[in-house]
Amino acid sequence: MRATVRQRWPVWAVLIGLYLAVMTLMVVIIRQTEGIFLYALDDAYIHLAMAKHFANAGVWGATSYAFSASTSSPGWTLLLSIFIKVWGRPEIWPLILSVLAATGLVVLVDRLITPMIPRAPWRFLVLLFLVLLAPLPVLIFTGMEHVLQLLLIAVLLALLQRYEASYPRVQRARWALWCVAALLTMVRYESIFLLLPLAGYYLLWRRDWRLAGGLVAASALGPLVMGVIQVAHGWDFLPNSILAKGTNVTAGSVWSALVGRVLYNLPRSATLLVLALIVLGLAPIRFRHRRWQEPLAGWTASFLIATACQYTLAQVGWLYRYEAYLILFGGLLFCAGDFVTAVRAWFRTLGTRGRLLAVASCALAACVAVPVMGFRMYRSLQDIPSAVEVNYRQNYQIARFIARYYPDTVVAINDLGLVSYLTDAPLIDLYGLASREPLIAQLAGKFNVDFIHTWSQAAGARLAIVHDLFFRREQLPATWTRVGGWAVYSPFIEAEVVVSIYAIPPTEVPRLTRDWEAFALGLPAATRASQTTSTP
Secondary structure, rough: OOHHHHHHHHHHHHHHHHHHHHHHHHHHHHHHHHOOOOOOHHHHHHHHHHHHHHHHOOOOOOEEEOOOOOOOHHHHHHHHHHHHHHHHHHHHHHHHHHHHHHHHHHHHHHHOOOOOOOHHHHHHHHHHHHHHHHHHHHHHHHHHOHHHHHHHHHHHHHHEEEEEEEEHOOOOHHHHHHHHHHHHHOHHHHHHHHHHHHHHHHHOOOOHHHHHHHHHHHHHHHHHHHHHHHHHHOOOOHHHHHHHHHHHHHHHHHHHHHHHHHHHHHHHHHHHHHHHHHHHHHHHHOOOOHHHHHHHHHHHHHHHHHHHHHHHHOOOOOOOOOOOHHHHHHHHHHOOOHHHHHHHHHHHOHHHHHHHHHHHHHHHHHHHHHHHHHHHHHHHHHHHHHHEEEEEEEEHHHHHHHHOOOOOOOOEEOOHHHHHHHHOOOOOOOOOOOOHHHHHHHHHHOOHHHHHHHHHHHHHHOOEEEEEEOOOOHOOOOOOOEEEEEEEEEOOOOEEEEEEEEOOOOOHHHHHHHHHHHHOOOOOOOOEEEOEEEOO
């Protein structure tokens, strides 16, 4: 018993530290939001709104009035709806589920790295490093599905190791891998970037067509089912949250768009780039003497391909959430197999000059990696309170205003989450997550002032509340009248973010002006309110 406690103390130490960090961040958040608990991302409330509507009204939509294809994480939304249906209290479940998933992740990662790092103090440092590098405390307070995705990634790697150890008596292991693959893409569509290269490795190199075919089928199952459901409801096969990221890309500009996305993404997650370069640079050492035939080589190649796909086809950064699953998988690759033994064996084969060059190269890599990864860990703990505060002063106030003065009025918005969760107003979404028409217009290159004017009139919208960062005054119809707004400083863009309130028909101006003036008196401190009745 004592031996077990001594061996497992790193898990308890890291978990206690994680729980303390979560509680500390919660206290800081509640103080900054005047006693209200909020998540750092408005997107979290899109999942919560859809889960609440599905649980209470049976409507899979961002509003309770109609179906909408607003999520690329249907598994997470469905999981939330189950807990809301049984126990209620929607807003607390993302936090509870994320903490539980983080706990399981730490325990599982400890078991994965123990064979390679048996000494408890070193294992503690590795666990702490991975927790902060992910970074788990930040991901928990996004209120999103990413911590659950990390847990499933760790389960996937554990099952791959078990699969290789039990080969060829592997039928049960295959089924387990297929189930995890299906869950991964249901929780996060981007997981397919890692699953498809793994399937390709087992098909092309290992000739294990059963596992490879099952991985492809399982990975496609969730998106395929959701796509059929969405098409049956008159929406596109892919969810709007994915299609919206591909707007303004024509066939002739695909390559320039991909290059532009890579150039945009690279500085936003230098940590993933550094990790991928380290994995790539150490691959010749690790897989010498035909060891590249080992499964670990295939997993490493899959990680590198997935990283390239993430930079090219998706996003990174923005509270460190998009690339977290790859950082965990890449980090665990160092702890799989006899990595230290392979490096030591290679080092002994070098002469004096070679050893000096190797030491100098390692020192140079450390000089680059340590500051980059250390900055990610340090900055992440600062970003969460700032993100929550901005969310509180912007989107939470928009939701308050609509709930108080226009609970049954059609409102045009461009940030969906908190408004759709805290109100039951019939919203129309200019960005295109909850409304299909703007996205169709964007994809067709017809999203302009005339479209906004015609569509908002047809929908019966009486007012619009939008962020100037996304919709400047000249991008909106001339008939709309700005009656007021407020500005909040955002440390993420180092500038003020302005929220503007517009009366759509001129007859709405007197009432909207009175309501805005009354509401502005209760805005949070450090929020600069303005009143302007203007048209362009």
